[in-house]
Amino acid sequence: MNVISINCPQCGARSFVRSSRPLSSTMRELMFQCRVVPCSASWVATLEVSRMLSVGGLPNPHNPTPVSDRPEVERLMEIATLAPCPRSLHNESK
Ligand SMILES: [Zn+2]
Numbered sequence: 579m580n581v582i583s584i585n586c587p588q589c590g591a592r593s594f595v596r597s598s599r600p601l602s603s604t605m606r607e608l609m610f611q612c613r614v615v616p617c618s619a620s621w622v623a624t625l626e627v628s629r630m631l632s633v634g635g636l637p638n639p640h641n642p643t644p645v646s647d648r649p650e651v652e653r654l655m656e657i658a659t660l661a662p663c664p665r666s667l668h669n670e671s672k
Contacts, residue, residue, distance in 0.1 A: 581594075581595070582595065582608070582625065583595070583610075584610060584623060586610075586612035586613075586614070586617060586619050587619070587621060588612065588617055588619040589612060589614055589617040589619070591612055591613055591614040591617065592612075592613045593610045593611060593612050593613060594610065594611060594613060595608050595609065595610055596609045596610065596611045596620070597609045598625075601624065603641075604626060604627040604641075604642070604643055605624060605625065605626040605627070606624070606625045606626075607622060607623075607624055607625075608622070608623050608624070608625055609621075609622055610622075610623060627643050628643070629643060629644045629645065629646045630643050630644070630645045630646065631646050631651050631654065632651075633645060
């Protein structure tokens with residue numbers, strides 16, 4: 579299983595999400611902590627739905643998120659097939 583992560587801004591090591599809370603229907607606040615005990619830095623980041631690549635089969639008319647145009651979707655699909663997600667963004671849980 580992949581989880582959201584970001585490298586520690588202080589030492590560059592992997593981190594984990596200690597907690598999160600919703601800020602809106604399309605945004606969450608995440609509290610991260612460095613996995614390296616001597617560092618143990620912690621910080622807050624936000625995760626937001628920035629745009630829809632596809633509205634899916636049950637589109638919400640109240641969803642304020644913009645929808646990407648077709649050229650952008652095609653560009654992102656090409657990138658996704660050429661380069662797998664970097665390990666720094668997806669840590670496997672143990
Ligand atoms: Zn650190």
